[in-house]
Amino acid sequence: MNTLLPTSTVGSLPKPSWLAEPEKLWSPWKLQGDELIAAKQDALRVTLQEQLNAGIDIVSDGEQTRQHFVTTFIENLNGVDFEKRKTVRIRNRYDASVPSVVGDVSRQRSVFVDDAKFLRQQTQQPIKWCLPGPMTMINTLYDGHYKSREKLAWEFATILNQEAKELEAAGVDIIQFDEPAFNVFFDEVNDWGIAALERAVEGLKCETAVHICYGYGIKANTDWKKTLGSEWRQYEETFPTLQKSNIDIISLEYQNSNVPMDLMELIRGKKIMVGAIDVATNTIETPEEVANTLRRALEFVDADKLYPCTNCGMAPLSREVARGKLKALHDGAAIFRNELSN
Numbered sequence: 141m142n143t144l145l146p147t148s149t150v151g152s153l154p155k156p157s158w159l160a161e162p163e164k165l166w167s168p169w170k171l172q173g174d175e176l177i178a179a180k181q182d183a184l185r186v187t188l189q190e191q192l193n194a195g196i197d198i199v200s201d202g203e204q205t206r207q208h209f210v211t212t213f214i215e216n217l218n219g220v221d222f223e224k225r226k227t228v229r230i231r232n233r234y235d236a237s238v239p240s241v242v243g244d245v246s247r248q249r250s251v252f253v254d255d256a257k258f259l260r261q262q263t264q265q266p267i268k269w270c271l272p273g274p275m276t277m278i279n280t281l282y283d284g285h286y287k288s289r290e291k292l293a294w295e296f297a298t299i300l301n302q303e304a305k306e307l308e309a310a311g312v313d314i315i316q317f318d319e320p321a322f323n324v325f326f327d328e329v330n331d332w333g334i335a336a337l338e339r340a341v342e343g344l345k346c347e348t349a350v351h352i353c354y355g356y357g358i359k360a361n362t363d364w365k366k367t368l369g370s371e372w373r374q375y376e377e378t379f380p381t382l383q384k385s386n387i388d389i390i391s392l393e394y395q396n397s398n399v400p401m402d403l404m405e406l407i408r409g410k411k412i413m414v415g416a417i418d419v420a421t422n423t424i425e426t427p428e429e430v431a432n433t434l435r436r437a438l439e440f441v442d443a444d445k446l447y448p449c450t451n452c453g454m455a456p457l458s459r460e461v462a463r464g465k466l467k468a469l470h471d472g473a474a475i476f477r478n479e480l481s482n
């Protein structure tokens with residue numbers, strides 16, 4: 141990136157109400173067949189325009205073509221039965237009825253490549269594409285086949301690598317893997333989680349990112365956050381291994397969290413997408429608040445590696461609030477960019 145402090149969002153943005161019921165995760169589509177395909181493309185155009193209007197530098201599809209950041213990818217794989225459901229605990233936090241792994245997993249077809257090509261046609265700006273990470277994928281499934289979390293993660297890593305290579309060929313500049321599970325299963329992250337992620341990015345020439353957060357602003361997550369105490373030191377467990385990995389960018393949650401900022405020191409040398417926008421509140425940050433967060437981050441990350449971002453996806457927010465937050469992110473970054481260049 142030639143721009144200093146390039147802004148971006150973690151990934152998901154609100155969907156228009158004609159596409160799916162707003163302010164809701166797993167919201168069902170309102171259309172079907174060809175109408176749905178056309179509507180998703182229209183929504184992608186709208187979400188892109190919202191980002192461009194706000195002045196966001198690295199744009200995304202706002203995840204307009206997927207119902208959920210993990211499930212939609214898995215729906216396109218062989219070996220997973222969505223009818224055969226079991227109740228499991230998601231990231232040790234809440235129970236959910238999930239599909240079962242019933243056979244060897246493989247990719248039936250490209251999942252997001254057509255969408256990525258469509259986004260590429262619409263803009264000259266750098267584009268970022270999100271995929272779920274291997275460890276977060278295994279945590280949304282019941283595995284009655286491999287009966288090994290590690291084995292299943294490696295299988296998913298191979299599949300993700302196939303998809304990522306096609307996304308790169310479609311002109312995606314940054315491929316991001318969402319790994320909220322990295323904030324929960326520390327021993328596994330260090331034993332094989334980061335290694336599986338490196339398998340997923342093997343051979344890629346585009347930039348790669350991993351997003352690690354404390355989850356969407358839904359009740360199960362905000363309740364969990366209340367139990368984490370006055371200092372959230374989860375990143376401390378995984379950053380030393382990530383620092384040694386070949387992932388280029390780490391996207392982390394910071395704004396309104398209890399994450400001690402000095403933990404960023406542990407990934408010195410990496411580019412850091414610093415969460416300067418809280419996605420769990422409807423209160424829109426002022427540009428000065430955003431600038432302040434970035435000013436403080438500069439103590440732990442070099443200016444050319446500082447990427448202002450949101451804490452997580454904004455899918456559950458209203459479009460109006462998300463629009464305000466995009467603008468605040470842009471304006472706050474602009475204030476600080478000015479200071480740095482003077």
Ligand SMILES: [Zn+2]
Pocket residue numbers: 150320351352353354355356451452453
């Ligand atoms: Zn997140």
